[in-house]
Amino acid sequence: MKACPPGKYGQNCTQDCPCLNKEACSRFTGSCYCSAGYYRHACQHECPPGYYGVNCANTCDCNVGQSCDHVMDKCLCPPGYSGPQCQRSCEAGSFGLSCAKLCDCVEKAPCDPSTGRCLCPSGRWGPRCEKACDSDHFGPDCSLLCRCFHGAHCDRVNGRCLCPLTWLSPTCSEALLIQTPDESSFSVSHRMRRTGKRST
Known part of the structure; x- marks a missing residue:
């Protein structure tokens, strides 16, 4: 029996091979010879995830x-x-497929290894972490509101209030009390107001 041209099989080569993806078939039975990566009688399916090769007989050795x-x-x-x-995470400063892209963040901020989005440290915000927090905000992406009173300075990294000399407490809301010799106490802040001096 003579060889059939590609895509044909059977006696006198009159029947069409049922194979997809331009695969060859047996000139006698019409059974498809699937290339590596495909399976089923017409080679119509790719190997399922986790398998590869001829008839999808091999198991992937991936993470x-x-x-x-x-x-x-x-x-x-x-x-x-x-x-x-796929056993290695991207090193700091790189991201994306095969970790081939470089992060574009300032202040040595890291970026998301998958998307490249800059992960701003406390006190910074912006697409590239290029902006410092305003005076009344702090924390990651400057998302937290400072709770400082009486003109106290708010640390943009941790939100800690740096109180003026005459104020105390975590939020600088309590006046400094001084004990006098007669065991009475008074507020320095209040005294400064009475004498006409401006409290800081």
């Missing part, structure tokens, strides 16, 4: 949860990972 190329044993790492088995 847990990662798939491989359905044709050959090459792990398909998600953004943020690299290495033959």
Whole structure:
């Protein structure tokens, strides 16, 4: 029996091969010879995640949860990972597929290894962490409101109030009390108001 042209099989080569993806078939039975990465009678399916090769007979050797190329044993790492088995997270300063992109953040801020979004440290905000918090905000992305009174300075990193000399408490809301020799006490802040001096 003579060889049939591509895509044909059977006696006198009159029948069409049922194979998809331009696969060849047996000239006698019409059974498809699937290339690596495909399976089923018409080679219509790619290997399911986690398998590859001829008849999808091989198991991927990738990190847990990662798939491989359905044709050959090459792990398909998600953004943020690299290495033959996707076993390495991106190093600081890089992100994306195969960790090939560089972060564009200022103040040595890290970026998300998957998306590249800058992860601003406390006291900074903006797409590149290029802006310092306003005087009344602090924390990551300047998302927290300062609670300082009487003109106290708010630390933009931790929100701690730096009180003027005559005020106390975490929020600088309590006047400083001085004990006098006669065991009476008075507020320095209140006394400054009575004498016409401005409290800080």
